Amino acid sequence: MIFAANFKSNHTRKTTKEYMQKLNAYKTEHTVWVFPPATALDEFKGSVRVGVQNAFATHNGAYTGELGLEQLDEFNIKTILIGHSERRLIIGETLGWLQEKFNFYQEQNFNIVFCIGEPLEIREEGVEALKRYLDEQLEGIDLSYKNLTIAYEPIWAIGTGKTASIEEIELTHNYLKTKFNSPLLYGGSVKVDNIKDIAKIKSVDGVLVGSASLDVDNFIQMIEKLK
Ligand code: 13P
Numbered sequence: 001m002i003f004a005a006n007f008k009s010n011h012t013r014k015t016t017k018e019y020m021q022k023l024n025a026y027k028t029e030h031t032v033w034v035f036p037p038a039t040a041l042d043e044f045k046g047s048v049r050v051g052v053q054n055a056f057a058t059h060n061g062a063y064t065g066e067l068g069l070e071q072l073d074e075f076n077i078k079t080i081l082i083g084h085s086e087r088r089l090i091i092g093e094t095l096g097w098l099q100e101k102f103n104f105y106q107e108q109n110f111n112i113v114f115c116i117g118e119p120l121e122i123r124e125e126g127v128e129a130l131k132r133y134l135d136e137q138l139e140g141i142d143l144s145y146k147n148l149t150i151a152y153e154p155i156w157a158i159g160t161g162k163t164a165s166i167e168e169i170e171l172t173h174n175y176l177k178t179k180f181n182s183p184l185l186y187g188g189s190v191k192v193d194n195i196k197d198i199a200k201i202k203s204v205d206g207v208l209v210g211s212a213s214l215d216v217d218n219f220i221q222m223i224e225k226l227k
Pocket of ligand 1: 006084153157158159160161187188189190208209210211212
C-alpha cells in the first residue's frame with residue numbers, strides 16, 4: 001500500500017523536520033510519501049519520499065509566486081501532485097494548464113500523482129455523469145506514463161469527515177482501472193477508523209490523506225493498522 005500525506009497549507013519548516021525524523025525512524029514495508037508545504041522542502045534522510053504539492057511548468061523564469069524545476073532540483077524533489085481539487089477550484093487551474101504541467105514534469109521523468117474527483121452534484125446525477133466527468137478530467141493525460149499514480153478524491157469527501165462508501169469507492173475505482181494500469185489512490189476523509197475497510201478494496205493501491213496525516217503519530221497509527 002502507498003500512504004501519501006498531503007499537508008496542504010499546514011506545518012512549518014521546523015515541524016516538518018520533526019515529523020520527518022519521526023516518520024523515517026518508523027519502519028514499515030508500506031510505501032510512504034509526504035507532500036509538505038513548499039517552504040519545508042528539503043532532503044530528508046530515510047525511505048519516506050518527499051514531493052511537492054504544486055510547481056509551475058518551467059525550469060525557472062518570471063512566474064511570481066511559483067516554483068520551477070530549479071528550486072525542486074536543489075532538494076532532489078522528483079515527485080509532484082498535479083490537479084488537486086483545491087488547486088482546480090480555489091486557484092482556478094484549468095485542464096489545459098494541468099496538461100501543460102503534466103507534460104513538462106513527465107519530460108523530467110517525475111513521479112506524478114494526478115488527482116481527479118467529482119463534486120457532489122455530479123455524483124448525485126448518477127453513474128454515467130460520474131464516468132463522463134472523470135473521463136474529462138483525464139483528457140490529454142498520458143495514462144501509459146510509467147511513473148504515474150492517479151488519486152481519486154471525491155470533492156464532497158475532502159475535509160468533510162464524510163468518506164465515500166466502500167461500494168462507491170469500489171465502483172469508481174473499478175471503472176478507473178479499466179483505463180490505466182497505474183497505481184490508484186483513494187483520498188477523502190481517510191482516517192484510522194476506516195483505513196482497514198478502504199484498504200480491503202482490491203482496486204485501492206493506496207491512500208492520499210489530508211487532515212489525518214497532520215499528526216505524525218496518527219499517521220503512523222494508520223499505517224500500523226495494515227500490519
Ligand atoms: P482529507 O483527508 O482531509 O479529507 O483530505 C484529503 C485530501 O484532499 C488529500 O489530498
